[in-house]
Structure formats: structure tokens, C-alpha cells
Amino acid sequence: MERCFSVLLLGVVGPPCSGSSSHSLQYFYTGVSEASQGLPRFVAVGYVDGQPMDHYDSNTRKKVPAVPWMRKVERDYAELWRNSKRRSSELVFKQSLVNLQNYYNQSDGFHTFQLMYGCELRGDGGKGGYIQFGYNGRDFIALDKETLTWTAADTQAQRSKRKLDADRAGNQYQKSYLEETCIEWLRRYLDYGKETLLRTERPVVKVTSQAEHDGTETLVCQAHGFYPKAIETTWRRDGEVMDHATFRRDVAPNSDGTYHAWLSIKVDPKDRDRYRCRVGHDSLLEPLDFAWEETASNLGLIIGCVVGAAVALLVAGIVGIYFYKKHQDGYRAASSE
Structure with missing residues (x-):
């Protein structure tokens, strides 16, 4: 149920917390109980495949395209764009914060209320979708669209669950939105932004080595500059996957819209040549293996020759x-x- 509500705290809306091998449309709303140092009381950001596409906040009260191709969407769907429900959501969030403070018997202070929802078109043709709310950076309640009921994260959320479960028609509408309307808009956005969203950028891979104080060695495999975000990386010894010994960081975005990944493994220097970093990506015809290569002497030779x-x-x-x-x-x- 947890979907990284911490990235939305203080109105700082970040990209989705997990990657996808297919395509996704996601929205992140954050409301805060008190404005501070210019922080908007309400922020809403939309993402396609993890890339920001539009933005709204209570300071400007304008829905602003975040990428050039969204301006074509604004032009072609001007009426829908003008009638966006971000303003009404802002009012709902304001009242919801008051209700939640009462639920938790809390006094005035800084509190956050968050909504995350979206849909996904998977590589195998399957569809997915979710709607989830959070309060003060923690799970609050989420829709189970298969049973048309809500899952409460704690005792206080049970009050909201009873109200929402009783609205069967509203829950059916949410399910239809996730499985039909959201998917339809995702396809439209992919068509408008196809030059950006449907491109592939091959990862540049480099394996480096660092000696450790205990006599071991850390091999680091870095892949950067790739798109789309989904990538498969593993350390292997003699062909065997070494997931239990691998330390990895989450795939992260670069400033140019591409991504980078990083994974390392501690090895005995005598066994270094037995290890390979395997990388699989949509831009590659097949997964490739990369080994550490001693380049310092070769570089010196090249420099000397030059x-x-x-x-x-x-x-x-x-x-x-x-x-x-x-x-x-x-x-x-x-x-x-």
C-alpha cells in the first residue's frame, strides 16, 4: 500500500518512486494546513512515464504545461483544460485537513494531506491503476478497485472508510476512471509527446574498482544516459546472479530527462575477473555484460604516444x-x- 508519501511532504512533489517497464500517467496532490515562506497551500503535478507534464498551485491558480508538447494538448483540448478540477480539489483538500486534525485530535500546526492516483499500460497489454491518500507523510486510505472498497491504514481512517464504502456508485466511477478514462488520456499524451516519451537512449556503462581497508575490493557498475527508465542490472559471478551480495541505488533522473543507475558488490581481488555487470534495456537488442578493465596503463601509453x-x-x-x-x-x- 505504501507509495512513498515522504517525497510529497512540504509541497515538494517528486517523480514516482518506482519505475515501470511500460507507460504510466500519474498525479500527485499535496495540501498543507499552513502557508510558510511562500509555500503554496496546494500543489498538483501530473507525470507521464515519470516525466512532469503539468503543474498547478494555489499561489498562481493556473494549470501550467511543464513540457512543450503539452501546449498542443492545451490547444486541442482547450475546454477541458479550462475546466480542470484542480481548483475544486484545492477546496476539498483545505476542508479535509480540518477534518483530519479532528480525527487525530490534533491542534493547529503544520499538517499535510496528499493524494496519489494514476494508471498504467503494461508491456504485456495489462492495465493497472490506484488511488491512495496520505496524511502527514503516512498512509491513510486506499481504494481496492476490484472489491470497490477502501483499505484503512489505522483506526482514525476507519471513519473515512465507512463513508466511502457506502458510496458504491462513486467507487464504481473511480474504477471506470482508472481503467478507461485515465488509460485513454495516457494514450493521447503518448501520441502528443511521442518524440520524447517513446524514444530510446542507450545506456553508457562503466565498471570501476575501489580497494577497501580490509583487503577486499568494491566493483561499481554505473549506467547513465538511458531512456526509458526501466532497466535491468545485476552483478553475476561465473554467470550466477549475486543479488544477495549486491548493493544498489534506485534509478534516478538526470537533468536532461534521461536516467542513471548504480550497483556495487564487494569481491576478493583474486576473483575480480569472475564478475560481470549485466545490463538489459529496451535500447539494446540483448542484455550486455561488462567487466572491470585496467585502463590506467593503457591510458598512459596512449597519452605517451600522443x-x-x-x-x-x-x-x-x-x-x-x-x-x-x-x-x-x-x-x-x-x-x-
Whole structure:
């Protein structure tokens, strides 16, 4: 049930917490009980495949495209764009914060109420969707769209569950939205932004080594500059997957819209050559294996050759100029006789 509500705290809306091998449309709403240092009381951000597409906040009260292709959507669906329900959601969030403070018997102070919802088109043709609310960075309540009931995270959320479960028609509407309307809009956005969203960028992979104090060695595999976000990376020893010994960081975005990934493993230096980093991505015809290679000596040799060649060219040039000058001096001397 948990979907990383912590990234939405204080109105800082971040990208989805987990990647997808297919395509997704997601929305993140955050309301706060008190404005502080210019922080909006309400923020809403939409994402397609983890990329921001539009933004709304209570300070500007405008829905603003976050990428150029969204301006085409705004133009073609002007009426729907103008009638966006972000403003009404802002009012609902304001009242909900008051209700939740009463549920938890809390006094005035800084509190957050968050909504996360979205849909997914999977690579195998399947569909997914979710609607979930959080309070003060923790799970509050989520829709089970198969049973058309809500799952409460704690005792206080049971009050909301009873009200929402009773609205069978409303729950059916939410299910239809996730499985039909949301999917339809996802397909539209993918078509409008296809040059960006449907492209593939091949990962650049590098394996480095770092000696440790205990005599072991850490091999680090870095893949960067790839798109889409979904990527499969594993450390293998003699072909065997070493997940239990692998330390990895989450796939993270780069400033240019691509992504990078990082994973490491501690090894005995004597066994270093038995390890390979395997990388699989949509941009590759098949997964590729990468091993650590000692490049320092080769780099020194290359630099030495380049410097040597440059020096040789410089000397040849000086010698050439000297003999050319001597030749010209001789020619002038012969002409004067």
C-alpha cells in the first residue's frame, strides 16, 4: 500500500518512486494546513512515464504545461483544460485537513494531506491503476478497485472508510476512471509527446574498482544516459546472479530527462575477473555484460604516444623551417652572384 508519501511532504512533489517497464500517467496532490515562506497551500503535478507534464498551485491558480508538447494538448483540448478540477480539489483538500486534525485530535500546526492516483499500460497489454491518500507523510486510505472498497491504514481512517464504502456508485466511477478514462488520456499524451516519451537512449556503462581497508575490493557498475527508465542490472559471478551480495541505488533522473543507475558488490581481488555487470534495456537488442578493465596503463601509453607524436611533429616542423630558410638563403646568395 505504501507509495512513498515522504517525497510529497512540504509541497515538494517528486517523480514516482518506482519505475515501470511500460507507460504510466500519474498525479500527485499535496495540501498543507499552513502557508510558510511562500509555500503554496496546494500543489498538483501530473507525470507521464515519470516525466512532469503539468503543474498547478494555489499561489498562481493556473494549470501550467511543464513540457512543450503539452501546449498542443492545451490547444486541442482547450475546454477541458479550462475546466480542470484542480481548483475544486484545492477546496476539498483545505476542508479535509480540518477534518483530519479532528480525527487525530490534533491542534493547529503544520499538517499535510496528499493524494496519489494514476494508471498504467503494461508491456504485456495489462492495465493497472490506484488511488491512495496520505496524511502527514503516512498512509491513510486506499481504494481496492476490484472489491470497490477502501483499505484503512489505522483506526482514525476507519471513519473515512465507512463513508466511502457506502458510496458504491462513486467507487464504481473511480474504477471506470482508472481503467478507461485515465488509460485513454495516457494514450493521447503518448501520441502528443511521442518524440520524447517513446524514444530510446542507450545506456553508457562503466565498471570501476575501489580497494577497501580490509583487503577486499568494491566493483561499481554505473549506467547513465538511458531512456526509458526501466532497466535491468545485476552483478553475476561465473554467470550466477549475486543479488544477495549486491548493493544498489534506485534509478534516478538526470537533468536532461534521461536516467542513471548504480550497483556495487564487494569481491576478493583474486576473483575480480569472475564478475560481470549485466545490463538489459529496451535500447539494446540483448542484455550486455561488462567487466572491470585496467585502463590506467593503457591510458598512459596512449597519452605517451600522443605526446610523442606531437613532439616529433614539432621537431620535424622546426627542422623543416631551418632547412627551408637555409635553402632560401642559398638561393638568394646564388642569385646575387
